[in-house]
Amino acid sequence: MTVTTNPRVPATERTAIRCVDSDVHPTPRRGELLPYIPEPWRSKYFLTRKVGEQIYYDAPDYAHSYAMRVDAFPPDGEFACSDPDLAFRQLIMEAGADIAILEPAAYPARTPETQHAMAVALNDWQANHWLDSHNNWHQRWRGSICLAIEAPEDSVREIERWAGHPYMAQILIKAEPRPSWGDPKYDPIWAAAAKHDITVSCHLSRSHHEELPMPPVGMPSYNHDFMVTYSLLAVNQVMSLIFDGVFDRFPNLRVVFVEHAFTWILPLMWRMDAIYEARKSWLEIKRKPSEYVKDHIKFTTQPLDYPEDKTELTRALEWMECEKILLFSSDYPHWTFDDPRWLVKHLPEHAREAVMFRNGIETYKLPETVPALEGQTRVF
Secondary structure, three states: OOOOOOOOOOOOOEEEOOOEEEEEOOOOOOOOOHHHOOOOHHHHOHHHOOOOOOOOOOOOOHHHHOOEOHHHOOOOOOOOOOOHHHHHHHHHHHOOOOEEEEOOOOOOOOOHHHHHHHHHHHHHHHHHHOOOOOOOOOOOEEEEEEOOOOOHHHHHHHHHHHOOOOOEEEEEEOOOOOOOOOOHHHHHHHHHHHHHOOEEEEEOOOOOHHHOOOOOOOOOOOHHHHHHHOHHHHHHHHHHHHHOOHHHHOOOOOEEEEOOOOOOHHHHHHHHHHHHHHOHHHOOOOOOHHHHHHHHEEEEOOOOOOOOOHHHHHHHHHHOOHHHHEEOOOOEOEOOOOOHHHHHHHOOHHHHHHHHHHHHHHHHOOOOEEEOOOOOOOOO
């Protein structure tokens, strides 16, 4: 008996993009990532641990389902968001995302060389298991060029290796490594990103203890202290990018902070502008710091912190001109998943289209349309 299946081909009819999800976390199945790790690091470093099972996300219900959506685990027992077809059904068809930016979880290693080896593996794995014609037949997935920012020369080679890929939409780095991003050692990375007009994104990460944010009074005592202080990483990187002149050196550079929250940016802009006005003659930057933020930096909506009085959030969003700096994100498949149909209701009406899809299209240089999918939920 011959069994035939319908080929996976995109529809000829196209539909306008109305929801760009800037934060989705694919996970390798057990053993799937190992073949992509280059030697000697595969044998020398990573074979001493279970590659693909390092989960560092210790949110409140971690012991229950690793802080993931219970329904995101596939029937075969693999980890949440390890099945592209299940993710496609839940995120694209049911929740209504039209484009999803994939950001593989971080697997921190102790040396720049091993960190780079993991980045190489994650890039090849994405290309072959999510962005290939079988799993991305619908053209909704977009990948991230993962980099070890600690190794700038290796990172530039990795950018050059993937810059022409039709479904790699951004560069993905971490904020923890020292020194801060304004240091000239990172200029080759910013130059390569600017050369290829690719957005650089930084996702909140859990790194080794010595790289965690440390307040001036010392290391926090509890996990919830760390959860609150993580925004300090982004705060300091924003200031370094601006005051150290990165955006003056690379005028078309775009940076996205993913899952670092964003409500803190309003008082930070006020403070930076005040310092700028008071010390303008000593500073070499050419514009008010808040102008650099609005022209070069974006933040994702998840996590969306809001007070009991929702009108206060609305005012804050309007004051910070959220239509210029926010990108919708769901954080699928984590327990903190924000459904786009829920999130859009919390945005000022005049900013909804910009945040939900227009900023995403511009930031990631996406097409205006995608192949139509019969039965897909539409956010707009």
